[in-house]
Amino acid sequence: MDIYLLEAIINGLLLGGVLALLALGLNLIFGVIDVVWIAYADIVMCGMYVIYFLYAQYGVPLPLACLIAIAAMAAFGVMVHLLIIAPVLNSPPLNQLLATGGLLFFLQSFATLLFGTEFRNIGVRLPILEIATIYVIFARLIAFGLGLVGAVALYFFLKRTYIGTAIRAIAQDRDIVGLMGVDQRRIYLVTSAIGGALAGLAACLLAMQYDVHPFIGNTFGPVIFMICVLGGLGNMIGGFIASFIISQIIAIGGYYSNSELSYVLAFTLFIVLMFVRPRGLFAR
Amino acid sequence: MLSLAAVSAGYGSCQALFGVSLEVPQGEAVGVIGPNGAGKTTLMRVISGLLPLRDGAMTLEGRPVGGLPAHRMVEQGIAHVPENRRLFPRLSVEDNLRIGAFIPQARQRFAEQVERIYTLFPRLKDRREQLAGTLSGGEQQMCAIGRALMSGPKLLLMDEPSAGLAPLVVAQVFELVQRIRAEGLTVLIVEQNVQQVLEVVDRAYLLEVGAIKLAGTAAELRNNDFIRKSYMGL
Numbered sequence: 419m420d421i422y423l424l425e426a427i428i429n430g431l432l433l434g435g436v437l438a439l440l441a442l443g444l445n446l447i448f449g450v451i452d453v454v455w456i457a458y459a460d461i462v463m464c465g466m467y468v469i470y471f472l473y474a475q476y477g478v479p480l481p482l483a484c485l486i487a488i489a490a491m492a493a494f495g496v497m498v499h500l501l502i503i504a505p506v507l508n509s510p511p512l513n514q515l516l517a518t519g520g521l522l523f524f525l526q527s528f529a530t531l532l533f534g535t536e537f538r539n540i541g542v543r544l545p546i547l548e549i550a551t552i553y554v555i556f557a558r559l560i561a562f563g564l565g566l567v568g569a570v571a572l573y574f575f576l577k578r579t580y581i582g583t584a585i586r587a588i589a590q591d592r593d594i595v596g597l598m599g600v601d602q603r604r605i606y607l608v609t610s611a612i613g614g615a616l617a618g619l620a621a622c623l624l625a626m627q628y629d630v631h632p633f634i635g636n637t638f639g640p641v642i643f644m645i646c647v648l649g650g651l652g653n654m655i656g657g658f659i660a661s662f663i664i665s666q667i668i669a670i671g672g673y674y675s676n677s678e679l680s681y682v683l684a685f686t687l688f689i690v691l692m693f694v695r696p697r698g699l700f701a702r
Numbered sequence: 703m704l705s706l707a708a709v710s711a712g713y714g715s716c717q718a719l720f721g722v723s724l725e726v727p728q729g730e731a732v733g734v735i736g737p738n739g740a741g742k743t744t745l746m747r748v749i750s751g752l753l754p755l756r757d758g759a760m761t762l763e764g765r766p767v768g769g770l771p772a773h774r775m776v777e778q779g780i781a782h783v784p785e786n787r788r789l790f791p792r793l794s795v796e797d798n799l800r801i802g803a804f805i806p807q808a809r810q811r812f813a814e815q816v817e818r819i820y821t822l823f824p825r826l827k828d829r830r831e832q833l834a835g836t837l838s839g840g841e842q843q844m845c846a847i848g849r850a851l852m853s854g855p856k857l858l859l860m861d862e863p864s865a866g867l868a869p870l871v872v873a874q875v876f877e878l879v880q881r882i883r884a885e886g887l888t889v890l891i892v893e894q895n896v897q898q899v900l901e902v903v904d905r906a907y908l909l910e911v912g913a914i915k916l917a918g919t920a921a922e923l924r925n926n927d928f929i930r931k932s933y934m935g936l
Contacts, residue, residue, distance in 0.1 A: 580804055583793070587801050590790045596772030597750055597782045599805035599853060 423673055425552050430669025431662065432555070435562035436623050437638070438661035441645045442569055442654055443616035449589035449652035450609040453503050453514050457522035458617060459639030461498070464525060465491045465621025466630040467533065474540045488618035495614020496607055503610070504603075522635070529632035537629035544626060561623035568619050569658065572612070581608055589652065641668075641681075644688050650698030660699060664688075703728040703888050704749065704780075704857055709758035709768075711748045718744040720912045721758065726857065731879065731889040733903035733920070735896045735933060741912040742892040743785050746861045749890070750782035751775035762857070777805050781855035785862050787846040791835025795826055795845055798834045802852030811854065819848040822881075840871035847878065858882065860891040864898065876902050896933040900924050908933075 444458050455461070465487045472483035498521065506517050544556040576582035584600045585608070595602060628634065645664050649656030664684055671680030695701065704726040711719045718741045726732045736742055747753040749760065751772035760768040762778055770778065781802075789798050799819060803812045820827035823844040829837060834845055843863060850858060860879070864872040872895065879902050883889055893899035900906060900920045908916035908929065916926065923929050930936040 580800065580809060583797050583801050584804060586793060586797070587790045590792055591788055593752075594784055594788045595801075596752060597776065597784060598801045598849075599773050599776035599808075600801070601771075601773045 421551060423670070425554075426669045426673035427666065428552060428554060429558060430666045432558035432562040433669065434662040434665035435565035436620055437642060437645060437665055438658050439565045439568050439616055439620050439623075440638070440642045441649065441657035441661050442572060443613045443620075444642060444646050445649070445652055445654045445657045446572075446585075446616075447609060447613040448646070449654065450585055451499070451503065451507075451606050452592070453507070454518065454643075454651075455498070455613065456515060456518040457498075457525055457635075458613075459635035459642060460522050460525040461491060461494060461614060461617040462621045462624065462638075463529065463630065463632065463635045464494065465618045466625045466628075466634065467529065468618075469622060469625045470538050470540050470630050473542075474538070480542065484619075484622040487621055488615050491618030491621065492611040492615040495610040495612075495617070498614070499606060499610035504606075526632050526635070533632065535631060535633075537631045539629045540625050542626050555627070557626040561626065564619065564623055568616065572616070575612075581605070585609060641684070644685065648688055648691060648699055650701040653698065653700050656698055656700030663699075703763055704890065705761045706749070707759045707761075709748060709760060710756045711744060711753055712756065713744075713753075717756075718912050719748065722909070722912070722914055723758075724907055724914065724917070726888060726890050729883075729886060729888055730905065731883050731891065731903040733899045733906035734890070734892045734909050735894070735899060735906055735923075735929075736909035736915075738894070740909045742909055743861055744912075745909065746782060746785075746859050746890075746892055749775075750780055750859055752782075773805075776853050776855075777807075779854075779856035780859065781850035781853050781857070782859040783846050783850045783861060783863060786865065787842045789834040789837075789842055789845055789849070792833055794831050795834055795837070796830040798845055798849050799826075799852050802849035805853055808853045812852075815852050815854065819851060822851075822878075823848055839867050840874065843867060843871070843875055844878075847875075847882075851882075855887070857888045857890065860889065862892060862894065864893060864895045872898065896929070 440458065440462065444455060448454055468487040468490050469483050472478040472486060473480050502517050502521055506514050547554045547556050576586055584595065584605050588595045588600065588602065588605050592602065641664065645660045646657050648664065649660035667684045667687060668680045671683040691699065706722055706724050708721040708723055709719060710717065710721055722745060734742055734745060744753060748755050751770050751774065755768050759766060762780065767775065767778055790801065799816055800812065803809055803815060808815065825841055826845055826848060829841065834842065837845060863875045867875065876898055879889060879891065891899060891903060900923055903920050905919050906923050907914050916923065
């Protein structure tokens with residue numbers, strides 16, 4: 419096989435790890451709360467700014483800066499739920515979309531106002547590894563590894579704890595979980611915190627590879643939504659697998675043409691697949 | 703144990719219960735019978751806190767509990783087996799039982815309780831890893847009852863436990879009600895299967911169009927001409 423194609427496939431796989439993390443967060447929130455956080459990628463943007471300022475400006479050690487960013491985004495997720503989602507919880511879906519869509523514009527504009535439109539890099543220079551004549555971007559390798567750790571941790575949390583079982587139950591039948599002694603509002607807050615924390619973790623992994631600017635959310639937000647819909651909205655395993663399908667299409671498409679065209683290819687394929695399986699590839 | 707005084711409730715502009723009063727004494731099994739749409743399920747939903755009461759009072763062991771949300775009612779000792787069982791279909795049998803033991807006082811006793819449920823329903827033990835949605839109707843009803851018992855309730859509410867089940871399984875469910883009672887649990891059961899429910903309860907109420915029309919011991923209702931004609935087809 420062509421060595422460059424193999425390289426593209428490996429880098430696609432590594433990119434898929436971070437996308438999978440975000441798809442998990444979005445699907446978790448949709449499955450449990452039944453609301454789509456349109457501004458999810460922009461919460462990642464906020465997390466990246468937190469890391470940038472802590473690490474690059476104030477010299478906080480990177481691992482600590484990352485932990486703070488994760489905690490801050492978890493708290494931010496709770497705030498998003500309390501201030502924006504909770505008041506429109508029983509409104510029509512369109513109103514909910516407009517509310518979280520409004521948050522997207524608010525965050526982007528607010529970030530522009532505060533930080534300007536310049537691209538900022540946290541200045542971590544990680545090497546490009548050469549493994550058996552294949553070049554692998556080290557930052558992507560770390561991102562992939564930590565992304566998988568995050569996904570596995572989430573899996574065990576959902577499978578092994580009472581709160582996790584309640585989260586899975588509420589996604590299946592929200593009307594009767596109260597009869598189990600489960601306080602829905604508390605589960606919503608925990609879910610929002612986990613969703614925020616996953617965005618924070620993704621922010622850590624992306625800050626090592628990309629410059630942060632107020633509109634960085636636009637570069638991967640649409641891809642995450644495409645992944646979630648492709649995998650079946652609310653289906654966490656479906657979204658996880660779809661992340662790797664989409665990232666491979668982007669990576670291999672980029673190898674044969676260029677990276678702009680590979681996104682066109684990915685979205686075209688997505689539209690075709692939606693005709694074939696309108697409820698997603700892994701719809702139940 | 704449970705006492706309702708002139709309770710009214712409804713959905714939006716539609717009132718479903720009009721001043722319902724009833725008593726469920728400690729250790730007894732009480733039935734509520736009545737036609738479709740009489741408000742039986744609404745009554746259960748009010749008692750378990752899924753639906754707020756609009757008027758009237760509700761006390762449990764003398765404590766006022768009217769207006770508490772459902773998750774607080776579970777802590778007070780009320781467990782509700784909902785209409786159509788409502789298991790979590792994509793959770794395993796054991797996870798369904800686990801979620802039944804969500805409240806802190808039940809979590810500590812999970813291992814002991816789950817063994818008790820498995821002794822009561824050996825079939826569930828064989829299928830503990832199976833998804834609840836793949837169980838047969840009878841097994842699902844057993845699982846739903848087991849899930850409710852996991853919280854360690856004092857009062858068990860059962861909404862149409864015989865609905866959609868084969869006659870043989872219905873008999874098993876009613877036999878189970880008697881066994882649960884023998885363990886000292888108080889039971890309030892809503893049923894359309896009038897003949898069979900009057901065999902297992904001590905007392906019963908007839909609910910029609912959201913109001914109590916008749917009340918008495920099971921034997922009195924069994925021999926009541928109106929009940930025999932309208933509900934037993936005799």
